Amino acid sequence: MQPTEKFLLIKSGQTFLTSFLTQKALAMPNPTRTIMPDEYCQADSVWIQEQMVKISPSMRQMIAVKYSEVYQDAWDRELVSYRQENRARHEANTRLRLFVERYHKAAMGLAEKPPLASTPAQIGKAA
Template sequence: MDSFDYHVNVLMPSNFFRDDEKWIREMLLQLDPSTRGKITVRYAEAYQATWDQEPVSYRKDNTARRHANIRLREFVRKYAAFSQGYVTTPN
């Protein structure tokens, strides 16, 4: 069972694949509220840049969401504990 409160109003990125909304929300809720805004902008930028660079039209969504989701997952893994004060430096 999820431990995340989905009723919290979380600013979502301007560009993302709609099927990833729940997962993105879960990732963002692990971050400090002051960090979420910056990360949503970076996520949208990464998604759009990758989507624009993919030359094959039917691969655009999958390539963009994979790239942006990997970046978000790695950021959360490295910096969530740091931003909450559990570790002294991000790994």
């Protein structure tokens, strides 16, 4: 076997392996893409997934249900037909964004407990 033939075999083997792994990855469900709200706009699906990844897996189902409820409620409240989708997207995405910002910070430990009201603040006293 010539060196160029060996290279071609290795190259074709890598291509086969790459395509095989890609097919396997597409066949297997992605755990972050399994939970989606029942009602949402297709244009927001990637953004929703990015937000859901930031939340713990135990919270994702509850968030998906609430997102759907807010989306459907905003859709039903808007009387003008061409504004319904925009209103629903705005309401649901705003709620999801704010929740993720607040929950994500708290889950990372960036939130502190507020001081008790009964303890006066020590202002101006040096240690």
